[in-house]
Amino acid sequence: MTLKKVNPDLEKERSTCTFNIEELTNLLDTGAHCTAERRAVEDKVFSVKELKDEIPDEFLSHKERYENAIRKSVFLHKVLQETGVKRGVYNRSDKSDFRTTYYSIFKDGSPFMLQYSMFVPTILGQGDSEQVELWYKRALNMEIIGTYAQTELGHGTFIRGLETEAVYDEKTEEFILNSPSLSSYKWWPGGLGHTTNYCIVMAQLKIKGKPYGMQPFIVQIRDEETHMPLPGVKVGEIGAKLAFNTVNNGFLGFEHVRIPRRHMLMRFSQVSKDGKFTSSANPKLAYGTMVMVRVTIVNSAATYLSRAVTIAIRYSAVRHQSKLKQNEPEPQILDYVTQQHKLFIGIATSHAYMFCSYWLWDVYVMYQKEQNVGNFDRLPELHALACCLKVISSSDCTGLVEKCRMSCGGHGFMMSSNLPQLYGISTATCTYEGENTVMLLQTARALVKAWELGSRGRPFSPTMSYFAEKNVPSKWDSSLEGILNAFQKVSIGKLSSSVSSLQEYTKSGLSAEDAWNKASVQLIGAAEAWGRAVVLSIYKSEIERYGQTVSPALKSVLFDLVELYYVHLTLEKMGDLLLYTQLSEKDVVSLRKKYEDLLEKIRPNAIGLVDAFDYRDEVLNSTLGSYDGFAYERLMTEAMKSPLNAEPVNQSFHKYIKPLMKGKL
Ligand SMILES: CCCCCCCCCCCCCCCCCCCCCC(=O)SCCNC(=O)CCNC(=O)[C@H](O)C(C)(C)COP(=O)(O)OP(=O)(O)OC[C@H]1O[C@@H](n2cnc3c(N)ncnc32)[C@H](O)[C@@H]1OP(=O)(O)O
Numbered sequence: 079m080t081l082k083k084v085n086p087d088l089e090k091e092r093s094t095c096t097f098n099i100e101e102l103t104n105l106l107d108t109g110a111h112c113t114a115e116r117r118a119v120e121d122k123v124f125s126v127k128e129l130k131d132e133i134p135d136e137f138l139s140h141k142e143r144y145e146n147a148i149r150k151s152v153f154l155h156k157v158l159q160e161t162g163v164k165r166g167v168y169n170r171s172d173k174s175d176f177r178t179t180y181y182s183i184f185k186d187g188s189p190f191m192l193q194y195s196m197f198v199p200t201i202l203g204q205g206d207s208e209q210v211e212l213w214y215k216r217a218l219n220m221e222i223i224g225t226y227a228q229t230e231l232g233h234g235t236f237i238r239g240l241e242t243e244a245v246y247d248e249k250t251e252e253f254i255l256n257s258p259s260l261s262s263y264k265w266w267p268g269g270l271g272h273t274t275n276y277c278i279v280m281a282q283l284k285i286k287g288k289p290y291g292m293q294p295f296i297v298q299i300r301d302e303e304t305h306m307p308l309p310g311v312k313v314g315e316i317g318a319k320l321a322f323n324t325v326n327n328g329f330l331g332f333e334h335v336r337i338p339r340r341h342m343l344m345r346f347s348q349v350s351k352d353g354k355f356t357s358s359a360n361p362k363l364a365y366g367t368m369v370m371v372r373v374t375i376v377n378s379a380a381t382y383l384s385r386a387v388t389i390a391i392r393y394s395a396v397r398h399q400s401k402l403k404q405n406e407p408e409p410q411i412l413d414y415v416t417q418q419h420k421l422f423i424g425i426a427t428s429h430a431y432m433f434c435s436y437w438l439w440d441v442y443v444m445y446q447k448e449q450n451v452g453n454f455d456r457l458p459e460l461h462a463l464a465c466c467l468k469v470i471s472s473s474d475c476t477g478l479v480e481k482c483r484m485s486c487g488g489h490g491f492m493m494s495s496n497l498p499q500l501y502g503i504s505t506a507t508c509t510y511e512g513e514n515t516v517m518l519l520q521t522a523r524a525l526v527k528a529w530e531l532g533s534r535g536r537p538f539s540p541t542m543s544y545f546a547e548k549n550v551p552s553k554w555d556s557s558l559e560g561i562l563n564a565f566q567k568v569s570i571g572k573l574s575s576s577v578s579s580l581q582e583y584t585k586s587g588l589s590a591e592d593a594w595n596k597a598s599v600q601l602i603g604a605a606e607a608w609g610r611a612v613v614l615s616i617y618k619s620e621i622e623r624y625g626q627t628v629s630p631a632l633k634s635v636l637f638d639l640v641e642l643y644y645v646h647l648t649l650e651k652m653g654d655l656l657l658y659t660q661l662s663e664k665d666v667v668s669l670r671k672k673y674e675d676l677l678e679k680i681r682p683n684a685i686g687l688v689d690a691f692d693y694r695d696e697v698l699n700s701t702l703g704s705y706d707g708f709a710y711e712r713l714m715t716e717a718m719k720s721p722l723n724a725e726p727v728n729q730s731f732h733k734y735i736k737p738l739m740k741g742k743l
C-alpha cells in the first residue's frame with residue numbers, strides 16, 4: 079500500500095499551531111541536549127533489525143512471547159551498552175533516557191525490567207561499599223540477572239507480616255533461608271520465573287530465635303552455567319495476567335537454603351560473625367528502594383498518558399463522524415467539544431505530573447543527601463510525598479489513558495491501536511509498589527501526625543506549611559492563586575475534620591486502631607486533598623519558573639494548560655469546594671464558561687501539543703496515532719498480519735462447521 083505523505087487533516091492542524099514545537103519538546107525533555115541524546119538513542123535502537131517484531135506479539139503464544147522478549151532484551155541491552163545509556167540509576171536529566179524506547183520494544187514489559195528498576199538500585203542503596211563493589215559491576219554487565227523478591231502469596235501490603243525467614247547460623251556463618259508455608263512463597267517478582275539467577279530476597283531476620291525485622295539478602299537461585307534451580311529452590315512463573323505478560327513474574331520458595339553471612343546487604347543494619355545485630359539508624363531505611371520506585375512512578379504515569387493522548391488526539395483529528403451542521407461535511411471528531419473535554423485534560427495532566435516528577439526527583443535527591451550524613455528529619459515528608467504522588471499520578475493517568483482509549487470508539491479496542499496495552503501497563507502502577515488505598519492511608523498517617531504536632535507548636539514541613547494558616551472564610555477568587563488557595567482550604571478542612579472524627583471515636587470508647595479504621599474513608603480523602611494541593615502548587619510554580627525563560631508564544635500555551643488543569647479540577651471537585659470555600663453557583667457558571675473558552679483556545683494547538691511530546695511512530699506503536707495520520711491504511715495492514723488471514727478457509731470449517739451445516743455432527 080503506498081501512502082501519501084501526510085493526511086491533509088493533520089497538515090491543516092499543524093498549520094494552526096501558535097508556538098514552536100521543538101521549544102516545548104526541549105522543555106519537556108529538560109533541555110535541548112537531553113532531546114538530542116534521547117533522539118540519538120532512538121536512532122540507534124530503531125536501526126537494529128533484531129529489535130523489530132515480524133509478527134505482532136498478540137499473535138504469539140505465551141511461550142513464544144517470552145522467548146521473543148528475552149531475545150529482544152539481550153539485543154537491547156547490547157545496544158544500550160554501546161550507546162552508554164545509564165540504567166538502574168535515575169537523575170533528572172535521565173528523564174530523556176530509554177524508557178520511551180523501552181516500552182515500544184516491549185509493549186508488555188521485559189523480563190529484565192526488575193534488574194534495572196529494583197535489583198541494581200537495591201544493591202546500590204542497601205549494600206555497603208564492599209558489597210556494592212562486588213555485586214554492582216556484575217549486575218551492570220549482566221553477569222548476574224536479578225529481581226526484587228518481596229511480595230509473598232499471603233502478603234504484599236503488610237511487609238511486617240512476611241513469612242520468609244533468614245535464620246543466622248553462627249557456627250557456619252551463614253543464613254538459612256526457609257519458606258515455612260505456601261503463603262510464604264514469594265509471588266510476583268518480575269523476571270523471577272525463568273529469567274533471573276539471583277534475587278534480592280526480603281526476609282525476616284532471626285538470630286538465636288529472636289526476630290530482627292525484615293532485611294534484604296542477595297540470594298543465588300539458579301546455576302550460572304546450566305540455569306537449573308539450585309538445590310532447595312522452588313521457582314516458576316505465576317501465569318497469565320491483565321498485562322506484564324512478557325515480564326515473567328514468578329514464584330519462589332526455599333527449603334533451608336544456605337547463603338554466606340555477607341549476602342545480607344549491610345549498609346544500614348549488620349550481623350557480625352558471632353551473630354551480633356547492629357540496628358540501622360532508622361528501620362524504615364530497609365524500605366528505601368520502594369520509596370525510590372514510587373518517586374519514579376510519577377514520571378512513568380505521565381509518560382503513559384502522554385503516549386495515549388498523542389494517539390487519541392491525532393486519531394480524533396483524522397476521524398470524521400456524524401454532522402455538526404446539516405449542510406456541511408462530517409467534521410473531525412476533535413471538533414466536538416465533548417471530545418476536547420475528554421482529551422485536552424490528558425495533555426494538561428501529563429504536563430502537571432511530568433513537571434511534578436522532576437521536582438519530586440530533586441526533592442528525593444536532596445533528602446537522600448541529608449540521609450547520607452545521618453539526618454532523617456525529612457524522611458516522613460518524603461515518604462508521604464512519594465506515597466501520595468504515586469497514588470494520584472497513577473490513578474489520574476490510568477483513568478485518562480482509558481478515557482483516551484474509549485474516545486477512539488471501536489478502533490480504540492484494537493490491540494494494534496496500542497491503547498489497551500497502554501492501559502494494562504498503566505493500571506499496574508495503581509497496585510504495584512504499594513496498593514493505592516494503602517499508600518493514601520500511609521500519607522494520612524503522616525498528615526495526622528504533622529497536624530497534631532503542629533497544634534502543639536511544632537513547625538510544618540514545606541509541603542504542609544499552609545496547615546498553619548487560619549481557615550478564615552474569604553470571597554471566592556478564580557485566579558490561579560485563588561484556586562490554589564481554595565484547594566489548600568479543602569485540604570485543611572478534610573484533615574481537620576478527619577482528626578476531629580478520630581478524636582470523637584476514641585472519646586466514645588473505640589481503640590485508636592478502630593477509630594482509625596472507622597474514619598479511614600475520610601482519611602484517604604484528606605490524603606488525596608493534600609496531594610492535589612501539592613500538585614497544583616508545584617505545576618504552577620514550575621511553569622512560572624520556566625515561563626521566565628521560554629518564548630512568549632510558548633509561555634502563553636503553557637499557561638492555557640495550567641488554567642485548564644485548575645479549572646477542570648475545580649469543576650470536578652465542586653462538592654468539596656462548596657463545602658470548604660465560598661464558591662457560589664454564580665462562580666461555577668463563570669468557571670464553566672471559562673473552561674469552554676479554554677477548550678476553544680487550545681483547539682488550534684492540540685496537534686502541536688501532542689507533536690511536542692516527540693514520540694516517533696516506532697515509540698507509539700499505534701495504527702491510530704502515527705505522525706502521518708493514515709489510520710485506516712495502517713489498521714488494514716495490521717489486520718492482514720492476523721494468522722487467520724493467511725488462508726481463505728480455515729480447517730475448522732471442514733472439521734466442525736460443515737458437518738454442523740449438513741446435520742452430520
Ligand atoms: C535491556 C533491556 C531491558 C531494559 C529494562 C529497563 C527497565 C527500566 C525501564 C522501565 C520503566 C518502568 C520503571 C518502573 C518499573 C517498576 C517495576 C516495579 C514492579 C513492582 C515492584 C513491587 O511492587 S515491589 C513490592 C512493593 N511492595 C510494597 O510497596 C508494599 C507496600 N507496603 C509497605 O510499604 C509497608 O508495609 C507499609 C504499608 C508502608 C507499612 O509498613 P510498616 O507496617 O512497617 O509501617 P507502619 O505502617 O507501622 O508505620 C511505621 C512508621 O514507618 C513509617 N514508614 C513506613 N514506610 C516508610 C518508608 N518507606 N519510608 C519512611 N518511613 C516509612 C510510617 O510513616 C510510620 O511512621 P510513624 O510511626 O512516625 O507514624
Ligand SMILES: Cc1cc2nc3c(=O)[nH]c(=O)nc-3n(C[C@H](O)[C@H](O)[C@H](O)COP(=O)(O)OP(=O)(O)OC[C@H]3O[C@@H](n4cnc5c(N)ncnc54)[C@H](O)[C@@H]3O)c2cc1C
Pocket residue numbers: 192225226227228229232233234235236265266267268322327506509510511512513514515516519
Ligand atoms: C504487575 C505487578 C508487578 C509486581 N512486581 C512485583 C515485584 O517485582 N516484586 C515484588 O515483591 N512484588 C511485586 N508485585 C506485588 C505488589 O507489590 C503487590 O501486589 C502490592 O504491593 C499490593 O499488595 P497485595 O497484592 O498484597 O494487595 P492486598 O494488600 O492484598 O490488597 C487487597 C485489598 O486490600 C486492601 N488493603 C490491604 N491492606 C489494607 C489496609 N491496611 N487498610 C485498608 N485496606 C487494605 C487494599 O486496599 C486492596 O483493596 C507486583 C504486582 C503487580 C500487579
